[in-house]
Amino acid sequence: MQPMLRGIQVPEPSSRPDEATSEALLASIALGSRDAFEALYRRTSAKLFGICLRVLPARTEAEDVLQEVFASIWQKAAQYDASRASALAWLTMIARNRAIDRLRALPTGAQTTPIDLVAELTDPQAAPLDDAERAADRERLDNCLHELDTRRRALIRAAFFDGSTYEELAVRSGSPLGSVKSWIRRGLLQLRACLERP
């Protein structure tokens, strides 16, 4: 019999926390293991800090949100459901949501740099992927993004990476709010249809 935690089959762990999967670490954290928590922090804090900093360019805000994110991971580890998302996906979404919530609470708002809806945008911070399955997933999303027209793609990328609201995107792109909403909604539907194509 393998140890079961809340119905999750715990993946076979290695002998040290630093070698255990992040999913196994979350299971241990749910049981109150501070060692597992520290190991998870060592493993994922740089990635989550990168995500916070991307949305919140002010370092002090990003650092504060990162602390909030890990405090929340300690408290919510038992809610993690390995059948629904990888540990990293779950953690990055917590970080992203906390960062956007903080951004909304700041008087400064999101980035104000103009968005060029005609030129091709590439992300300057693109990082290499360490895992073949995730790289394949990522490539599929890229292909689907490239099926969108430049305008929809540029807006969706700017929205995701900068955490800009519809209103901010309208100002940044110099387009009417209604058009921006419509382009993004159609873009999202087109993206979903493409990703669901067998």
Place this chain on the structure above:
Amino acid sequence: MSGNDPTSGDGDRLEPPTDDLLAGEYVLGVMDAGQRRSVQARIAADPAFARLVAEWEQRLGRLNADIAPIEAPPHVWHGIRSRLGWATRPARASLWQSIGLWRTATALAIATAIAAVIVGRVPTHVSQQPTVALQPATAPVTTLARDSGVPGWLASIDAARGTMLLVPVPAPPDARGRVPELWLIPQGKTPQPLGLLSRNRSHAIVVPAGLRAALKSGSLLAVSLEPPGGAPHGVPTGPIVAKGVIQL
């Protein structure tokens, strides 16, 4: 800059988004503070909507791969510890290991354990085992002693329901990062895994139906140190650090 698109609708003529699009917009991050709060409340209350959000997180989350990791400064880790109330040192070991204190504190510990189960942050334990919280004060207690003789854990066993409440005596973590795992050893048999134990929180353990017959006087409860996640093949791989014979 591109101007208005003659083929797309204007704000006034846009239909309200479907739930699916609403979930997509939330994950994309285009909502203002008020909309985000109302969507977050809905995620908490509406599982079907929460699933739509999770699906969009799966689709768009792949973009997070594009964001490069950036090392966080060391004070962030200290800040997290202090937010969790870990900044201060735990109570001195000699006090915790005092058997005299332990004897008088047993009832208190059980009471604390009951409170921990009731208000604990593992809701599934509470919902699956509501009766655990009501019973332990009258259930027999087995002490799992360390080699030095001091208690390591206290097990309050409810054989009829096949559950037990484990109360740890706080102890420093294993230097090699191993975690405690509980085993039930019926007389003359091999150890059967019962799951990981917390070092610092009380929690319930549910004994699998097939092992409940062994929850009787004379069977041994033992704790070994195992890799995080538990012994990989259902047999103990690390040292036994605490044990006690069940007395019902």
